[in-house]
Amino acid sequence: MQERESNSKKRIMVSACLLGIKCRYDGKSKRNKDVIEYCKDALIIPFCPEQLGGLSTPRIKATITERDSVINFAGEDVTENFHRGAMETLLIVSITKPDEIILKEGSPSCGLTETNVNWERKKGSGITTTLLKRNTNIPLKSEILLQS
Numbered sequence: 001m002q003e004r005e006s007n008s009k010k011r012i013m014v015s016a017c018l019l020g021i022k023c024r025y026d027g028k029s030k031r032n033k034d035v036i037e038y039c040k041d042a043l044i045i046p047f048c049p050e051q052l053g054g055l056s057t058p059r060i061k062a063t064i065t066e067r068d069s070v071i072n073f074a075g076e077d078v079t080e081n082f083h084r085g086a087m088e089t090l091l092i093v094s095i096t097k098p099d100e101i102i103l104k105e106g107s108p109s110c111g112l113t114e115t116n117v118n119w120e121r122k123k124g125s126g127i128t129t130t131l132l133k134r135n136t137n138i139p140l141k142s143e144i145l146l147q148s
Ligand code: SF4
Pocket: 015, 016, 017, 018, 023, 024, 025, 047, 048, 049, 050, 051, 104, 107, 109, 110
């Protein structure tokens, strides 16, 4: 019975920090009550590409460079971690087959229309979002558009 109920629910993958999970680089969340309200009747699948990529929490803030690599504030190249997290997210998508994915704007991983390039918020997609756009047809939604 329980299984049938969860099967009929809409499945939504959500950048975990929007749900109040303290997975951000600073060890905090970006809880978004409108996103939580939007998802209240859905089966929620939280994900955090930077954690999935093997980075610790808290961690040193990172940005995308003009050469599409990712460096952190200490000057370390964390591109491999960002790509690994993106690939792991894609694997979760292929396993769970969500109906939609809600993404945290401005992030070098999850940004949908804005990301972080050279330490500035700029138009563009994060590393994970870019991979999702290229490899899935699942609707991607910005947390900003869900805000009332
Ligand atoms: S990688 Fe995505 S889910 Fe993780 S903290 Fe950054 S914006 Fe949130």
